[in-house]
Amino acid sequence: MASRFCLLLVVVLFAIAESAPKIPKLGGWSEWKNADINVNAICKKLQPEVQKKLGENFSRFEALTYQTQVVAGLNYKIKVYAGVNQLVIMQVYKNLKQVYSLTYVTVIPLPNANF
Template sequence: MHRCGGLSELAEANAEVQQICDEMKVHAEQKAGTTFEIFAAKSYKTQVVAGRNYFIKVHVGDEECIHLRVYKKLPCYGGDLELSDLQYPKAHQDSIEYF
């Protein structure tokens, strides 16, 4: 468990996180100005806010990754997902930090 506002420990991506990435792929491609043949979630951290921020490392091909910050609204506000920001390009060894 992590304190409110702080980032959680790094965790391996699961089906829920991959589903978030699948929904955000087109938005990430628009923001990065490129298309990604591979878009596989590798690991993530979360941050509890008025909802939840997901900081996700996504493999996008070769040695490149992209870091996504996705905001998930509280269920009472619809539970929608929003791509808040991204960092590209990133390497596999780059750690996920707040951005």
């Protein structure tokens, strides 16, 4: 009887654990999410710096998706459509004073991409 109760308890606890919302591991990256107005504002703010670092002027600069990582502040990985079949990958750090800084950027050509 006790073993059946223990088995039932394990099954119930497992079901509860599986249905709980998934919280990213401390220091880990979140799932990719669709970009929102706030993420696009970050991109627009940093667009001049991105263009200067890459030596290019982009016809468009629209965030597509992003991830976040909680550190002593917040890191963002953002995929940005930059027009003419180009994808910019940028990493941005927001410190505790809410100041944004570009920490990494690269451009990837996208052959025949239609956005």
